[in-house]
Amino acid sequence: MSSISTTRPAGFGAANSKAKNATKKILTTAACAIAIATASGATQAVISPLAPVQAATVLGNPDFAGWCNWKHRTNVLSSAGPWNLYSAYSWVCTIPALGNFNNGPVDANSACRLKYGSGAYAVTTNPNWAHSWQCRR
DSSP states (O other): OOOOOOOOOTTHHHHHHHHHHHHHOOOOSSOEEEEEEEETTEEEEEEEEOOOOOOOOEEEOOOHHHHHHHHHTOOOTTOEEESOTTOTTOEEEOBGGGTBSOOOBOOHHHHHHHHHOTTOEEEESOTTOTTOEEEEO
């Protein structure tokens, strides 16, 4: 039978106790970044606070009809609409004059960028209501 050795390598105890002491430190801030640096073969944890998070700015509502007209190179009123008022994810492009009431899904993020420029993105405040989309940056 083979036996399992419990002998630690030289220097293991000192490095291990330093690591244990480092993990016992209590973080006093809710948001912190941990960067791991390697110096002379030892791994050290460096803790620094993050910059404060700023709330996103609400820009307004996306223009789904404008986006559908841009995508399909049309200029049609009522060119977008939800299939289901109780689902924010049911918006589709439509061309009612041609009898086409589902000409593909709407890309909410792209609609926000088209209306408000680079960096704009879409957020639904209620996934159970089609008219709950907002553009933010």
